[in-house]
Amino acid sequence: MSNPFREDLVSRTRPEPCSVVIFGATGDLTHRKLVPALYNLAVDGELPPGVKILGFARREKSDEEFRAGLEELNRKVSRSGHDEEVWSSFVQSIHYHRSEFTDAEGYQRLAERLDEIDRERGGKGNRLFYIASAPEFFDDILEHLKGAGLNQAKDGCWARVIVEKPFGTDLATAQRLNQVVNRTFEEKDTYRIDHYLGKETAQNLMVLRFANAIFEPLWNSNHIEQIQITCAENLGMEGGRGGYYDKSGALRDMVQNHLLQLLSLVAMEPPTDLSADGVRDEKVKVIRSLRQWDTPEKVARNVVRGQYTAGHVDGVSVPGYREEDRVDPESMTESYVALRLLIDTWRWSGVPFYIRMGKRLPKKATEISVHFKPAPGVLFNALPGGLPGSNVLVIRIQPDEGISLRMVSKIPGTSLRLEPVKMDFHYATSFGKSSPEAYERLLLDAMAGDATLFARRDEVEEAWKFIDHIEHAWHQAGDEAPAMTEFVAGSWGPKEADELLKQDGHEWRRL
Ligand SMILES: NC(=O)C1=CN([C@@H]2O[C@H](COP(=O)(O)OP(=O)(O)OC[C@H]3O[C@@H](n4cnc5c(N)ncnc54)[C@H](OP(=O)(O)O)[C@@H]3O)[C@@H](O)[C@H]2O)C=CC1
Ligand SMILES: O=C1O[C@H](COP(=O)(O)O)[C@@H](O)[C@H](O)[C@H]1O
Numbered sequence: 001m002s003n004p005f006r007e008d009l010v011s012r013t014r015p016e017p018c019s020v021v022i023f024g025a026t027g028d029l030t031h032r033k034l035v036p037a038l039y040n041l042a043v044d045g046e047l048p049p050g051v052k053i054l055g056f057a058r059r060e061k062s063d064e065e066f067r068a069g070l071e072e073l074n075r076k077v078s079r080s081g082h083d084e085e086v087w088s089s090f091v092q093s094i095h096y097h098r099s100e101f102t103d104a105e106g107y108q109r110l111a112e113r114l115d116e117i118d119r120e121r122g123g124k125g126n127r128l129f130y131i132a133s134a135p136e137f138f139d140d141i142l143e144h145l146k147g148a149g150l151n152q153a154k155d156g157c158w159a160r161v162i163v164e165k166p167f168g169t170d171l172a173t174a175q176r177l178n179q180v181v182n183r184t185f186e187e188k189d190t191y192r193i194d195h196y197l198g199k200e201t202a203q204n205l206m207v208l209r210f211a212n213a214i215f216e217p218l219w220n221s222n223h224i225e226q227i228q229i230t231c232a233e234n235l236g237m238e239g240g241r242g243g244y245y246d247k248s249g250a251l252r253d254m255v256q257n258h259l260l261q262l263l264s265l266v267a268m269e270p271p272t273d274l275s276a277d278g279v280r281d282e283k284v285k286v287i288r289s290l291r292q293w294d295t296p297e298k299v300a301r302n303v304v305r306g307q308y309t310a311g312h313v314d315g316v317s318v319p320g321y322r323e324e325d326r327v328d329p330e331s332m333t334e335s336y337v338a339l340r341l342l343i344d345t346w347r348w349s350g351v352p353f354y355i356r357m358g359k360r361l362p363k364k365a366t367e368i369s370v371h372f373k374p375a376p377g378v379l380f381n382a383l384p385g386g387l388p389g390s391n392v393l394v395i396r397i398q399p400d401e402g403i404s405l406r407m408v409s410k411i412p413g414t415s416l417r418l419e420p421v422k423m424d425f426h427y428a429t430s431f432g433k434s435s436p437e438a439y440e441r442l443l444l445d446a447m448a449g450d451a452t453l454f455a456r457r458d459e460v461e462e463a464w465k466f467i468d469h470i471e472h473a474w475h476q477a478g479d480e481a482p483a484m485t486e487f488v489a490g491s492w493g494p495k496e497a498d499e500l501l502k503q504d505g506h507e508w509r510r511l
Contacts, residue, residue, distance in 0.1 A: 063096050066096035235359060252471070307486055354500070384417070
């Protein structure tokens with residue numbers, strides 16, 4: 001029976017018309033992700049009517065020039081293809097505002113421009129500010145928005161801010177940025193974006209766990225032996241990425257945010273409701289319960305860092321990490337990281353979680369695999385080959401999104417022989433349409449005031465606490481600093497990462 005008291009929390013609020021101001025509008029993220037996401041929403045009829053998009057950047061450009069640049073890329077990358085009719089109407093809502101991020105006067109002009117748009121629209125003056133700039137400008141933009149009074153909700157309308165990654169580079173910088181965010185916008189109006197939370201399969205994790213009666217009773221240390229999260233990328237440092245990446249590394253670029261977010265969705269307790277804080281209260285408890293690897297010895301035992309050397313990916317020869325464009329030839333930044341994690345809660349006591357992430361691995365694939373304990377062998381252990389493995393539930397985040405369950409089956413025939421088989425659900429065939437891009441869902445949620453799929457202040461800070469211990473151990477000088485390992489580009493990472501699992505009697509799932 002449905003619970004009438006929970007209906008308000010289950011049905012999503014509607015996205016509302018607003019002006020979307022994008023800071024960094026001539027940049028890569030805007031061109032490749034944000035504008036195509038807004039366009040796809042227009043194609044699907046999901047963009048609220050009256051949405052206006054105002055691009056903010058420093059280059060001199062007319063509206064027409066700005067629109068032409070966006071169109072060129074939209075034709076190449078849009079999920080929905082380029083529909084001339086939809087585009088020509090959508091593009092009318094896009095305008096350009098030239099200013100320096102550090103120029104207070106530019107924000108006064110922005111405020112006037114937004115008032116003008118509201119008057120033209122004759123409707124509500126909701127504002128969504130999307131900070132898609134380099135992180136060194138986050139503070140300036142937030143403070144100047146406040147200086148121009150744009151942070152205030154007025155006349156019954158809202159003002160919200162989306163902040164891109166990286167949200168700090170360690171705990172201290174994240175806390176400082178949170179202070180700036182919280183003195184300029186209210187926490188309820190702050191949306192720290194983590195695009196992995198917008199991926200369809202990541203959203204399905206809660207549904208899989210809590211809408212299916214068969215999984216949750218088994219979802220604990222009584223039945224689960226280990227859980228693995230793999231995020232493999234075949235790309236390296238293309239497109240000038242090396243400059244940013246070499247200052248960050250795999251741990252800060254991907255684990256602190258995306259992969260710890262996935263971990264918290266896999267490991268959290270059922271929330272009391274589906275409200276943003278209901279879900280985020282449970283997620284943060286997982287991150288807070290991570291056993292801290294807070295000495296160089298613990299880091300050496302539980303974390304492996306590595307760099308790729310020259311090799312072949314997809315049959316193409318590629319340089320080593322230290323030879324990549326804009327990477328320091330003596331860099332000690334990891335392009336690969338593998339971690340063994342323990343979550344000290346009743347549910348997960350003694351269950352290892354393994355996370356690995358690397359650039360220039362053999363393919364692009366992100367998945368979570370839940371490895372169940374083997375069934376008691378009393379009946380089948382005496383068979384030739386015994387019981388062939390245990391149940392594994394695989395949640396494929398990307399590509400080929402789906403879920404599969406490995407089971408043991410009898411091989412048809414007159415004798416009793418067993419073999420593992422797979423029950424497989426593919427999004428593409430079951431639902432017959434492509435999933436929306438993560439940014440589509442997240443932009444719509446911000447317009448609807450639903451922060452469930454955005455990181456809250458405490459989640460970000462707890463994650464940094466955990467990461468900082470590891471970074472600190474790596475960067476301390478001397479022989480005690482845990483070693484950097486090497487592996488050939490196009491392989492599955494250093495042998496030390498295999499040994500990390502071997503100590504528990506486990507091995508990485510083959511993708
Ligand atoms: N690109 C991506 O795929 C992803 C990016 N991100 C994050 O998004 C953010 C933006 O990344 P990306 O788009 O790649 O960056 P780009 O370097 O491509 O773009 C930077 C933008 O900022 C503008 N800008 C720079 N300095 C100023 C200034 N002083 N005043 C006004 N405008 C200025 C540039 O304008 P102009 O051209 O006029 O100089 C440009 O529009 C970063 O925080 C990044 O970490 C996150 C996930 C993925
Ligand atoms: O945030 C980031 O994500 C991308 C990977 O995103 P995906 O959606 O393509 O999986 C990663 O390549 C990049 O280094 C990182 O900054």
